[in-house]
Amino acid sequence: xxxxxxxxxxxxxxxxxxxxxxxxxxxxxxxxxxxxxxxxxxxxxxxxxxxxxxxxxxxxxxxxxxxxxxxxxxxxxxxxxxxxxxxxxxxxxxxxxxxxxxxxxxxxxxxxxxxxxxxxxxxxxxxxxxxxxxxxxxxxxxxxxxxxxxxxxxxxxxxxxxxxxxxxxxxxxxxxxxxxxxxxxxxxxxxxxxxxxxxxxxxxxxxxxxxxxxxxxxxxxxxxxxxxxxxxxxxxxxxxxxxxxxxxxxxxxxxxxxxxxxxxxxxxxxxxxxxxxxxxxxxxxxxxxxxxxxxxxxxxxxxxxxxxxxxxxxxxxxxxxxxxxxxxxxxxxxxxxxxxxxxxxxxxxxxxxxxxxxxxxxxxxxxxxxxxxxxxxxxxxxxxxxxxxxxxxxxxxxxxxxxxxxxxxxxxxxxxxxxxxxxxxxxxxxxxxxxxxxxxxxxxxxxxx
Amino acid sequence: xxxxxxxxxxxxxxxxxxxxxxxxxxxxxxxxxxxxxxxxxxxxxxxxxxxxxxxxxxxxxxxxxxxxxxxxxxxxxxxxxxxxxxxxxxxxxxxxxxxxxxxxxxxxxxxxxxxxxxxxxxxxxxxxxxxxxxxxxxxxxxxxxxxxxxxxxxxxxxxxxxxxxxxxx
Numbered sequence: 188x189x190x191x192x193x194x195x196x197x198x199x200x201x202x203x204x205x206x207x208x209x210x211x212x213x214x215x216x217x218x219x220x221x222x223x224x225x226x227x228x229x230x231x232x233x234x235x236x237x238x239x240x241x242x243x244x245x246x247x248x249x250x251x252x253x254x255x256x257x258x259x260x261x262x263x264x265x266x267x268x269x270x271x272x273x274x275x276x277x278x279x280x281x282x283x284x285x286x287x288x289x290x291x292x293x294x295x296x297x298x299x300x301x302x303x304x305x306x307x308x309x310x311x312x313x314x315x316x317x318x319x320x321x322x323x324x325x326x327x328x329x330x331x332x333x334x335x336x337x338x339x340x341x342x343x344x345x346x347x348x349x350x351x352x353x354x355x356x357x358x359x360x361x362x363x364x365x366x367x368x369x370x371x372x373x374x375x376x377x378x379x380x381x382x383x384x385x386x387x388x389x390x391x392x393x394x395x396x397x398x399x400x401x402x403x404x405x406x407x408x409x410x411x412x413x414x415x416x417x418x419x420x421x422x423x424x425x426x427x428x429x430x431x432x433x434x435x436x437x438x439x440x441x442x443x444x445x446x447x448x449x450x451x452x453x454x455x456x457x458x459x460x461x462x463x464x465x466x467x468x469x470x471x472x473x474x475x476x477x478x479x480x481x482x483x484x485x486x487x488x489x490x491x492x493x494x495x496x497x498x499x500x501x502x503x504x505x506x507x508x509x510x511x512x513x514x515x516x517x518x519x520x521x522x523x524x525x526x527x528x529x530x531x532x533x534x535x536x537x538x539x540x541x542x543x544x545x546x547x548x549x550x551x552x553x554x555x556x557x558x559x560x561x562x563x564x565x566x567x568x569x570x571x572x573x574x575x576x577x578x579x580x581x582x583x584x585x586x587x588x589x590x591x592x593x594x595x596x597x598x599x600x601x602x603x604x605x606x607x608x609x610x611x612x613x614x615x616x617x618x619x620x621x622x623x624x625x626x627x628x629x630x631x632x633x634x635x636x
Numbered sequence: 637x638x639x640x641x642x643x644x645x646x647x648x649x650x651x652x653x654x655x656x657x658x659x660x661x662x663x664x665x666x667x668x669x670x671x672x673x674x675x676x677x678x679x680x681x682x683x684x685x686x687x688x689x690x691x692x693x694x695x696x697x698x699x700x701x702x703x704x705x706x707x708x709x710x711x712x713x714x715x716x717x718x719x720x721x722x723x724x725x726x727x728x729x730x731x732x733x734x735x736x737x738x739x740x741x742x743x744x745x746x747x748x749x750x751x752x753x754x755x756x757x758x759x760x761x762x763x764x765x766x767x768x769x770x771x772x773x774x775x776x777x778x779x780x781x782x783x784x785x786x787x788x789x790x791x792x793x794x795x796x797x798x799x800x801x802x803x804x805x
Contacts, residue, residue, distance in 0.1 A: 191799035197775045197788040298733035298772040336680075336717050337729070337773055339786045372667045377676050378716035380771050394668075394675035395707075396714040412669040457735040457776035464777050498734050498772075528776070530735055544737040552771065554714075 198223050199305035199340075202464035202480070210235070212441065214429035215422070215451060216467040219309055225344040228351035231312040237357060239428035243320045244365035247431075249280070252324040256427060258435035260449050265292055265383075265420030266496060266525045268514035271427070278325045278407040279415040286328035287414035289321050290392065293334040293341070293421050294376060294383040298498030298548060299530040302453040303421035305465060307334070307341035310425070311348035315371065317424030319362065320431055322369045325417045330371040333388055336378060345373050380552035384601045385418040387554065398556040399601035426450055446471025446513040454512060456481040458531030459488040465528075471516075474508030477529065488533040492617065496525020498545050499606025501613035502532075522613065538618040539625055542611060543571040549607035560604035563594050567611065574625030584622050587615060651692035653700055657681050661700050671701045675711045679718050688719040716770075723766040724759040726804040729783040733772035736779035739791065744780045747794035751801075765801070 200223055201208075201216055208217040218226055218234045231237070243252050257272030278287070291314065295303040306314060318330045332345060349371055352358045360368045374392060376382050382391045386400035389411050410416020430438045439449035448470045454477050455465040461482030468477070474493070484490055492502045495512065501522035510516045517524040532541065550564035567590050573579045580586075592598075594608035615622060653661075660681050664674040678701060682693045689712055698705040712718050719727075730736075730745055748767060752760050759766045773788060775781035781790030784804055792800065 189799055189803060191796055192787075192789075192803055195789040195792055195796060195800065197778055197781060197790050200777075295774050296771045299735050299776050300772065301774040301776050304774040335774075337770065337783060337788070339788075374667075375677075375680075376715070377680060377718050378771070379714065391676070392673065393670065394672040394711060396710055455777065457779065458738050494734070530738070530776070532738065536738060541734065541737070544732070545734055548733055548771070 199301070199308050200464065201305060202462065202466050208467070211433075211437075213451065213467050214433075214441070215306070215313070215425055215453060216310075218313070223309060225308060225347070226310050226312065228312060228348070228355060231310075235432070236312055237316055237428075239431035240316045240319050240357065241363050243431045244323055244363050244367055249324050249326060252320060252431065255435050256324070256430055259430045259438040260435075260447075261423065261426050261430060261438070262448055262514055263420055264422035264426070264452070264526075266297065266499070266523070268524060271419060271423050274407065274419075275321070275324050275417060277405065278417055280326045285414050286326050288411045288416045289318055289325060289327035289330040290388065290411065290416060290418045291318055291330065291332045291421060291424055292383060292385065292388060292418055293332050293338070294388060295338075295421070296335060296380045296383055297496075297526050298545070299457055299494060300455075300497050300526040300528045301457075302455060302465060302526065302528060304338060304341060305453070306421050306425050307338060308344050311341075311345045312352065313425045313428060314345075314421055315348055315352050315357065317419075317427040318371055319357065319369060320427050321417060321419060321424060323365075323367050325415070327369065327415075327417065330369065331392060331411075332371060332373050333382070333392060334373060334375050335382070336376050342373065342375055349373065379554070380548075381554045381601075381603060384603060387601065388418060389416065396554070398554050399603075401600065422453055442469045442471045442513075445469055445473075446511050447515065448513050452512070452527050455528035456531060457528065458493075459485050459533040459536075460531050461485055471511035471513045473511055474529070477512065478508060478531075481531075484531070484533065488535065490531065491534045491536065492532045492538070494525075494530040494532075494610065495522050496527045496529075498530075498548060499523075499602075499609055500525040501609040502538075502617060503613075504617060521616075523609065537575070538614050538621045539571060539575050542614050543568065543575050545610050546571055546607060549603065553603060557600045557604075559593050559598045560600075560607075563590050563604065564607055566590060567594070567607075574622055577625055577627060579622075579626040581626050583626060584615070584619065587611065587622065591615065651690065651696045653682075653693075653696050654685065657685060658700050661697070665701065672703055672707060674701055675703065675708055676715065676718075679708070679712055679715075683719060687725075688722050691720075722759070724764050726764060726785055727766045727768060727783075729768050729770035729773070731771075731773040731775065731779065731781045732769040733776075735772070735776035736781055739779040741780045744782075744792060744794060747797055751797050764804070 253275045261271040262268045381387045382397045387397040391397040406416040452470040490505045514524045553560045555561045591608045591612040594604040596605045661678040664677045665671045695705045698708045773781045775790045778790035
């Protein structure tokens with residue numbers, strides 16, 4: 188193993204040192220080790236692990252667990268912000284209804300997002316706890332962790348943790364003497380961003396092409412193999428054990444009045460800042476506060492724009508950094524919080540080139556199921572490429588506007604194309620002049636040559 | 637699940653699954669309500685052994701799982717990490733998503749292409765490396781990032797390439 192390899196090897200890492208993380212304020216990260224190694228069962232239990240699970244399964248009914256999660260208002264951390272407790276309350280349950288599945292969406296591929304990777308690699312037992320509690324609340328008979336294939340270190344960490352949990356009786360029959368049976372299998376994917384869309388994920392889990400499914404029925408009514416199925420993001424599930432351990436009020440106050448939402452959030456920054464990285468902070472922390480932690484822009488760079496939570500969120504301007512980074516505030520500003528990991532863009536960066544890169548990604552990753560997405564995205568790329576070369580047509584700006592609308596919400600089966608349209612329409616709104624500069628000025632250049 | 641329930645399967649006499657692989661595929665079925673769900677893992681089992689999934693493996697996998705070959709073919713052509721042509725001994729996946737793009741991905745890609753003398757989707761003449769793009773690797777805090785086989789690296793600069801590749805013979 189040469190020194191270069193060692194220096195370059197990627198390790199998921201939280202920026203906050205242990206001295207700044209506490210049990211009562213940093214539920215997602217206070218247990219993390221300074222050496223970034225995966226926490227085994229013994230250490231996890233020493234650090235009050237599985238207390239939330241024990242409490243949920245032995246002191247509460249399933250519907251009480253749902254009520255507590257509802258009261259805490261845990262909002263989905265995969266990007267949509269849908270309240271997890273409400274989602275759970277919509278799962279079909281009853282004597283005549285077969286027990287279904289709880290699926291953890293660990294298919295993190297949103298451009299600019301590297302938060303679930305850290306949780307999966309370093310703290311798999313927190314996720315397993317969240318899944319046990321979720322399964323108990325939703326009467327799920329079995330769970331799957333749908334992990335993207337590239338997360339090899341996470342697969343090792345999860346596999347070990349599942350074995351430990353099974354051996355210790357946290358998975359299997361009669362968990363913690365509660366009479367509840369549940370187990371989890373790890374399913375690794377084989378590429379394709381679209382697998383992160385929850386119904387495409389279910390098709391992939393069933394071994395099909397990952398095309399999305401029509402809704403309704405929603406997965407809670409008819410999901411994997413037609414059974415009631417809950418799909419939750421990694422970070423969402425990792426929020427649940429703390430809620431059951433400390434209660435809904437505790438969870439609510441974690442945001443310290445910065446937001447109507449409760450809890451903390453894994454925030455991150457990548458792009459042209461001094462210190463890229465990941466932090467656990469109260470939800471509602473402002474963009475300015477986060478940028479300060481990231482040390483501001485690199486020298487020689489000035490902030491031009493930022494994506495609040497991945498490639499499928501709309502661009503925002505420097506002035507928007509004063510907003511709380513929560514679902515409602517960023518939504519009102521015309522974008523989406525998404526995954527909450529900022530991509531920071533320098534003045535020196537051409538917006539047209541960045542959009543070309545983003546739309547190439549969405550075009551390549553379209554599953555091809557419905558027309559606006561299959562046809563519209565490659566068309567968008569073609570137009571952007573022409574503008575980037577300075578060979579655009581005068582009508583291209585209007586064409587991009589129309590494409591943005593045609594790819595938008597309500598036009599397609601799933602959220603893939605609307606996700607692609609968000610950065611496009613926001614870029615046209617804020618940086619129209621850059622697109623206009625890509626329109627070819629006919630004749631003059633040619634004549635001079 | 638029984639392998640007797642084969643429907644529409646046309647076994648190929650040009651390809652036979654290793655017994656251990658066949659058993660691993662059938663064991664994978666135990667996790668799911670339907671054998672179709674083991675399809676992706678079954679293709680990955682073939683790929684782990686041969687490096688890629690040859691056409692003739694499709695009916696063999698279908699037969700092992702009791703599925704129509706068209707179902708297996710449909711899956712095998714959808715997923716980007718199922719390789720349908722031979723690849724090199726080591727596969728390099730360059731992250732081409734936004735954060736890496738902002739961190740000089742274009743330069744890194746050009747350096748790899750020049751160093752290896754190949755473009756995306758191609759394999760070096762000595763059969764050592766295949767170069768492919770990949771979706772955001774979730775290593776954006778250290779872009780530009782890439783994977784070689786099971787390992788993830790970042791940030792990788794053009795001057796690191798020689799030493800990085802040395803380890804993969």
